[in-house]
Amino acid sequence: MNTVSYVFGILAALFTLVVVIEMLRRRRLRERHAVWWVIAGLLALMVGIFPSILDWAAALVGVDVPTNLVFFVSITVLFLVCIQTSAELTGIESQTRTLVEMSALQDLRIRELEARLESESSSRPDGRGEI
Numbered sequence: 855m856n857t858v859s860y861v862f863g864i865l866a867a868l869f870t871l872v873v874v875i876e877m878l879r880r881r882r883l884r885e886r887h888a889v890w891w892v893i894a895g896l897l898a899l900m901v902g903i904f905p906s907i908l909d910w911a912a913a914l915v916g917v918d919v920p921t922n923l924v925f926f927v928s929i930t931v932l933f934l935v936c937i938q939t940s941a942e943l944t945g946i947e948s949q950t951r952t953l954v955e956m957s958a959l960q961d962l963r964i965r966e967l968e969a970r971l972e973s974e975s976s977s978r979p980d981g982r983g984e985i
Contacts, residue, residue: 863898867898868899871895874891874892890934891935908924
């Protein structure tokens with residue numbers, strides 16, 4: 855690889871880390887969601903600064919082409935992010951369903967109370983329909 859590729863890899867990793875940290879700082883991303891992105895950014899930064907790590911890791915795992923290891927790790931990280939997001943979405947859907955059911959029950963109760971109040975006020979002996 856040439857120098858431009860190394861510099862581009864380092865800049866891309868730094869950009870990823872800066873974006874994640876800035877989103878955390880602005881509270882646009884929660885810590886538990888940022889963990890995988892920080893890990894991916896740090897791994898990319900390490901490989902960008904020390905490219906021989908990728909060759910060593912590929913040889914350690916038994917992968918012939920180091921780039922394939924990058925793709926495998928990237929897909930694995932994205933898979934874990936998808937699982938985490940799906941699990942949290944399932945929880946949010948369950949909470950939303952519970953809140954909708956509670957809201958519907960409270961709305962029904964309010965309507966029943968209003969109907970009871972209206973029927974009691976219309977049957978007052980003084981002839982006034984209002985309280």
